């Protein structure tokens with residue numbers, strides 16, 4: 122699905138990346154711990170998080186995350202939004218809680234970027 | 250510099266500079282990408298460098314990242330001046346962390362950094378002297 126559809130499903134505001142709504146996404150990862158994101162998220166995935174500081178953008182840059190969805194009505198700090206603009210990483214903000222955000226996207230076909238940890242599907246060899 | 254070395258360079262990282270944390274890793278990722286390195290190798294190199302950079306910023310006074318890229322492997326050597334690590338085995342355990350609230354606010358401090366560095370490296374070694382500093386050497390090989 123496109124980021125535009127994600128925005129509609131989540132009734133989200135686009136904070137950064139109005140020009141990238143045609144981007145296609147199929148997978149997602151939800152976490153507030155950046156080390157977990159680094160360990161498990163895959164390139165091209167959506168990152169669903171409650172973290173709003175610049176490190177969420179840095180982490181997304183390192184992993185080639187397709188877009189950041191800030192949940193629970195959180196919004197990026199100005200510094201975070203500025204960095205996302207520079208690095209061309211879209212940020213959406215939704216009022217839904219993390220559980221609802223994940224569930225609503227999953228119901229519409231977005232799947233986890235890995236399903237379970239520990240079965241070696243978590244040591245990803247995917248493409249940047 | 251050996252004949253087959255594609256890149257050899259040093260990057261300084263300032264301890265306590267949370268604002269710029271991750272900048273060097275981002276640069277390193279782009280350098281490797283521009284060299285045409287294998288994408289999985291670039292990704293793993295970027296992840297381990299980023300965790301190492303966060304550790305320098307979080308715990309040390311200053312550090313240096315030495316990046317060497319060969320056609321089918323990347324070597325990343327980290328050395329810092331700082332408190333060092335008294336019990337490396339303990340520090341390596343997932344979940345062990347002495348991170349300050351500011352580090353936790355950034356989404357780090359879950360005690361997974363060193364474990365992640367090891368997990369994504371094909372070769373990982375760490376040495377440390379208390380009150381002097383810490384060295385981490387990581388090698389990432391291309392998967393054929």
Ligand SMILES: Nc1ncnc2c1ncn2[C@@H]1O[C@H](COP(=O)(O)OP(=O)(O)O)[C@@H](O)[C@H]1O
Pocket residue numbers: 304305307308309329331332333334340341345346347348357358359360361362363364383
């Ligand atoms: N470069 C370093 N200098 C001093 N102590 C360090 C360094 N790197 C890691 N440590 C110590 O090891 C612990 C675990 O590190 P790490 O696995 O990266 O997890 P985290 O940074 O989330 O705490 C840290 O909390 C800290 O006590």
Ligand SMILES: [Mg+2]
Pocket residue numbers: 300303304357358361362363
């Ligand atoms: Mg760490």
